[in-house]
Amino acid sequence: MGRYFQPDIECMERSELEGHQLEKLKWQVKRVYENVQMYRERMDETGVKPEDIKTLEDISKLPFTTKQDLRDYYPFQLLAVPKRDIVRIQASSGTTGKQIVAGYTRGDLDQWSNGFARQLVAADGDEKSRVQVSYGYGLFTGGLGAHQGAEKVGAMVIPTSSGNTERQIRFMCDLGSTHLCCTPSYAMYLGETVKEMGVKNQLKLRAGIFGAEPWTEEMRKQIEEALGIRAHDVYGLTEIMGPGVSYECEMQQGMHICEDMFIAEIIDPDTGEVLPQGSFGELVISTITKEGQPLLRYRTRDLCTLDYSPCECGRTHVRMKKPAGRTDDMLIIRGVNVFPSQIEEVLLKNSIEVSPNYQIIVDRVNNTDTFDINVELSPKFNGDVEAEKHKLETQLRSMLGIGAKVHLLRPKSIVRSEGKAKRVIDNRNLH
Numbered sequence: 001m002g003r004y005f006q007p008d009i010e011c012m013e014r015s016e017l018e019g020h021q022l023e024k025l026k027w028q029v030k031r032v033y034e035n036v037q038m039y040r041e042r043m044d045e046t047g048v049k050p051e052d053i054k055t056l057e058d059i060s061k062l063p064f065t066t067k068q069d070l071r072d073y074y075p076f077q078l079l080a081v082p083k084r085d086i087v088r089i090q091a092s093s094g095t096t097g098k099q100i101v102a103g104y105t106r107g108d109l110d111q112w113s114n115g116f117a118r119q120l121v122a123a124d125g126d127e128k129s130r131v132q133v134s135y136g137y138g139l140f141t142g143g144l145g146a147h148q149g150a151e152k153v154g155a156m157v158i159p160t161s162s163g164n165t166e167r168q169i170r171f172m173c174d175l176g177s178t179h180l181c182c183t184p185s186y187a188m189y190l191g192e193t194v195k196e197m198g199v200k201n202q203l204k205l206r207a208g209i210f211g212a213e214p215w216t217e218e219m220r221k222q223i224e225e226a227l228g229i230r231a232h233d234v235y236g237l238t239e240i241m242g243p244g245v246s247y248e249c250e251m252q253q254g255m256h257i258c259e260d261m262f263i264a265e266i267i268d269p270d271t272g273e274v275l276p277q278g279s280f281g282e283l284v285i286s287t288i289t290k291e292g293q294p295l296l297r298y299r300t301r302d303l304c305t306l307d308y309s310p311c312e313c314g315r316t317h318v319r320m321k322k323p324a325g326r327t328d329d330m331l332i333i334r335g336v337n338v339f340p341s342q343i344e345e346v347l348l349k350n351s352i353e354v355s356p357n358y359q360i361i362v363d364r365v366n367n368t369d370t371f372d373i374n375v376e377l378s379p380k381f382n383g384d385v386e387a388e389k390h391k392l393e394t395q396l397r398s399m400l401g402i403g404a405k406v407h408l409l410r411p412k413s414i415v416r417s418e419g420k421a422k423r424v425i426d427n428r429n430l431h
């Protein structure tokens with residue numbers, strides 16, 4: 001069953017995989033202790049020496065790394081190699097705060113390419129595939145990450161980058177693109193435009209590789225339907241490695257983490273305590289083979305669970321469930337925790353009446369939080385607007401445990417995204 005890019009690694013016996021992880025972890029801890037001042041100081045403070053890492057469980061003795069550390073030691077102080085060995089810089093700005101950078105060596109780029117290549121092959125890609133990369137190119141890791149991974153497989157890469165949507169679709173038809181790589185929100189927009197242009201029957205697309213933002217199972221169904229493809233989820237982050245840290249196989253039941261390169265843990269985001277297998281919590285990743293800017297126990301802020309049960313595809317690497325959101329995405333509205341993905345789930349269940357184009361607007365009036373959701377009606381809607389609004393408000397209240405005001409807008413009135421969608425407008429800090 002299935003096709004693999006690196007079967008000897010992707011399907012390695014777990015005992016062998018864990019042996020490899022321990023060996024690499026020891027190697028990495030020694031390197032960062034010797035070469036990165038921040039880690040040496042933190043380990044010295046807690047009295048942990050590289051020799052104290054004797055088993056995989058000993059990883060919990062090591063300090064965490066946070067995004068703030070990447071800001072504090074910006075741009076090059078976390079490098080474990082001389083700067084001349086860095087051949088690429090990628091960066092992410094985040095919506096708030098200073099930007100952070102990640103330096104990659106030639107070896108790091110090679111590993112990253114392998115990660116994405118595993119994804120492409122798991123999505124039925126090979127050297128005959130035509131891979132349209134509609135992630136943005138540049139400091140964002142999406143474009144170049146997908147590009148170099150697809151090249152590694154030997155596919156024909158079509159580097160359209162994001163934007164210019166009608167031209168994207170013309171290329172897709174003219175060049176017979178078989179695989180599409182972009183954010184799920186852009187895939188939705190492309191699907192909508194394909195329909196308007198009436199060219200669905202000219203597409204040769206088979207699969208899509210979508211990530212960089214949370215998306216729901218309902219959204220997957222809509223994208224698969226609109227473009228006539230199988231949609232795979234891919235995960236990554238600038239700090240660790242772009243797309244390909246984990247990737248979804250043909251079973252579409254969670255993303256296999258490249259465990260030969262990373263050790264994953266789930267912790268309680270409040271206490272930092274490591275949680276038992278199967279728990280929901282914050283994903284923490286240690287890069288055990290990365291050369292340029294290795295990170296120990298990096299707190300991703302992404303919330304998910306890890307599934308160690310065997311996957312029918314034959315891959316042995318653990319699967320992460322779709323991240324439900326981020327610790328810093330979570331909105332606290334009138335004291336209640338709200339994740340945008342919960343709202344999306346409700347809207348997508350009502351996809352006959354409304355489209356999944358929405359925006360959440362939070363503000364504060366007279367010391368009370370206001371909570372509004374703008375959502376577009378579907379072009380085919382011809383029911384009673386007031387009744388629809390009431391229905392959505394009731395469903396949202398039961399999902400979230402808090403009331404929101406729904407505003408139903410005309411189709412196409414919310415700006416479409418070509419990269420990561422901006423779903424939340426929180427004006428509370430402006431006051």
Ligand code: DLL
Pocket residue numbers: 092135140141142210211212213214215233234235236237238239241242243244300302322323326
């Ligand atoms: O978004 C890397 C990437 C590019 C991944 C293309 C997949 C495809 P950053 O801009 O640094 O890097 O953002 C990383 O995006 O911590 C998650 O919160 C979120 N994210 C990435 N992939 C997924 C996914 C890229 N499949 C942050 N599902 C991460 C949910 C995702 N969230």
